[in-house]
Amino acid sequence: MAKTSFREQMLRAREDAIVSSVNRLLAEKGFEAMTVDEVAADVGIAKASLYKHFTSKEELAAAAMIRILERALAFTEILAADDQLRPIARLEAVARWTLEVQLAGEMPSLPAQNSTLRNALMANRGYLDRLFEVSDRLGAWITAAQADGEIDRQLPAEVVLYTLFARACDPVLGLLKAGGQHSDAQIIEWLLRTCFRGLVGARA
Amino acid sequence: MAKTSFREQMLRAREDAIVSSVNRLLAEKGFEAMTVDEVAADVGIAKASLYKHFTSKEELAAAAMIRILERALAFTEILAADDQLRPIARLEAVARWTLEVQLAGEMPSLPAQNSTLRNALMANRGYLDRLFEVSDRLGAWITAAQADGEIDRQLPAEVVLYTLFARACDPVLGLLKAGGQHSDAQIIEWLLRTCFRGLVGARA
DNA sequence: GTCTATAGCCAGATAGAC
DNA sequence: GTCTATCTGGCTATAGAC
Numbered sequence: 037m038a039k040t041s042f043r044e045q046m047l048r049a050r051e052d053a054i055v056s057s058v059n060r061l062l063a064e065k066g067f068e069a070m071t072v073d074e075v076a077a078d079v080g081i082a083k084a085s086l087y088k089h090f091t092s093k094e095e096l097a098a099a100a101m102i103r104i105l106e107r108a109l110a111f112t113e114i115l116a117a118d119d120q121l122r123p124i125a126r127l128e129a130v131a132r133w134t135l136e137v138q139l140a141g142e143m144p145s146l147p148a149q150n151s152t153l154r155n156a157l158m159a160n161r162g163y164l165d166r167l168f169e170v171s172d173r174l175g176a177w178i179t180a181a182q183a184d185g186e187i188d189r190q191l192p193a194e195v196v197l198y199t200l201f202a203r204a205c206d207p208v209l210g211l212l213k214a215g216g217q218h219s220d221a222q223i224i225e226w227l228l229r230t231c232f233r234g235l236v237g238a239r240a
Numbered sequence: 241m242a243k244t245s246f247r248e249q250m251l252r253a254r255e256d257a258i259v260s261s262v263n264r265l266l267a268e269k270g271f272e273a274m275t276v277d278e279v280a281a282d283v284g285i286a287k288a289s290l291y292k293h294f295t296s297k298e299e300l301a302a303a304a305m306i307r308i309l310e311r312a313l314a315f316t317e318i319l320a321a322d323d324q325l326r327p328i329a330r331l332e333a334v335a336r337w338t339l340e341v342q343l344a345g346e347m348p349s350l351p352a353q354n355s356t357l358r359n360a361l362m363a364n365r366g367y368l369d370r371l372f373e374v375s376d377r378l379g380a381w382i383t384a385a386q387a388d389g390e391i392d393r394q395l396p397a398e399v400v401l402y403t404l405f406a407r408a409c410d411p412v413l414g415l416l417k418a419g420g421q422h423s424d425a426q427i428i429e430w431l432l433r434t435c436f437r438g439l440v441g442a443r444a
Numbered sequence: 445g446t447c448t449a450t451a452g453c454c455a456g457a458t459a460g461a462c
Numbered sequence: 463g464t465c466t467a468t469c470t471g472g473c474t475a476t477a478g479a480c
Contacts, residue, residue, distance in 0.1 A: 047463090050463095064354070065352075065353070065354055066352050068272040068273070069272070069352065069354065069355060071454090071455060071456085072455075072456060072457085073454095073455070073456090081463095081464075081465090082464065082465050082466075083456090083457085084457085084458075084459090084463090084464075084465070084466085084467095085463065085464050085465075087456090087457065087458075088463055088464080089463095091457095092456080092457085093455095093456065093457090124440075127439075145352075146411060148269075148270050148273070148349075149268075149269075149414060149418075150268070150269055150273065151269075151270075151273060186440065187439055187440060187441070188433070188434075188437070188438075188439060188440060188441025188442070189441070190433070190441065191430060191433070191434065191439070191441070192430075194416070194419070194421075195412070195416065195430050195431075195434065196434075196439055198411075198412045198415045198416065199412055199434055199439060200439075202410060202411050202412045202415075206406060207350060207402075207406050208399070208402045208403055208406045210353060211402045211406075212398070212399065212402065214353075215398070217398075226395060226396075226399050227399075229392070229394070229395070230392075230395065230399065230400075230403055230438070231438060231439060232438045232439050232440050233392070233437075233438040233440055234392075234434070234435060234436045234437040234438030234440075235331075235391055235392060235395070235400055235403060235404075235435060235436050236328075236390065236391060236392060236436050236437055236438075237391070237392025237393070237394065237395070238392075238443075239442075239443060251445090275472085275473065275474085276473075276474065276475085277472095277473075277474095285445095285446075285447090286446065286447050286448075287474090287475085288445090288446075288447070288448085288449095288475085288476075288477090289445065289446055289447075291474090291475065291476075292445055292446080293445095295475095296474085296475085297473095297474065297475090
């Protein structure tokens, strides 16, 4: 098996620090507004050193996207391990998790259409593999929840899946948070409610 | 009254053409990805001529945002004129209208946080006035619909308003449209359904 | 007010010493 | 692998002739 030298550990730690900075800056300002100089300054190294680890700005962002997808995968593992949970409860838990990540300022926003970032991601096997894996897991829970009658059977699973992804970077959270009038917990409850029960609300 | 010379009519027509191009390009690629050269080429005039009409790229975008808000205002006028419509029906009609505009490729996306565009818009009286006017009208319908029990009373009107604004540029529509599997009408029905009734759907 | 040509700037990427 | 210094290209904005 591969020997992990001290040198390599340091390298990993540094790359981890880089990805953390990128992740935060992506969440804060988005891909276009984030500059590589900023990232370097935030990490505390020279810009040229960044390019020894990642060959382009797009690859930097891709690393952050991959990390958040892996965090999502890890969370779904935890949910999957609890066999008491019904599919709808798992979906709600995932949605809640995405909102919490967003509130923590750690959710990089979805790539805009037709950007250089989107092209890079669509050509990045590591990103796509993880995206598909997350989609597969959620997709299975969605169809199961529809079988239970807990998710609208008239909606294609695709629509439900895309909606959950979109809510993970819903600007509504940022707007409410910026207002400063409400607690984080309250905001999350409202957004979960509008996501699953709609603006109309419960009609039990 | 002000005389509208032929010269001035031509000027208005040209500015109108400019704003149309900007609007379409904003919807297609967003503010950062859109270049002034592109706008000029699309309109068919030189870039320097653009700057005789609008003093900056931000002002170009602001003009497009103002136009879409005025279109929204005009649509609310029509709805307000029909006194048979209940508040919830008006809100649904507005939501449907925003989706139709989005499908037509005419909905400029919401300004990202902390961008130069956001700063410019927040300092633009014409934009803010219209934004507030739209918000006021929708706000009145929202509280009325809540009084009717047709919109969730547990949600602050603010949350409902922000959600409607956010759905006007929901990436889900673009994803479904890009898939090419479904008709425009079908996509709109699904998105309206998830917006008002949530992923859980009707439980009548 | 329209054009061509260009200034000025900024950000992504690289050279080359250590 | 890290640094400083620099290259390069693209974009906003403007000068100046007509």
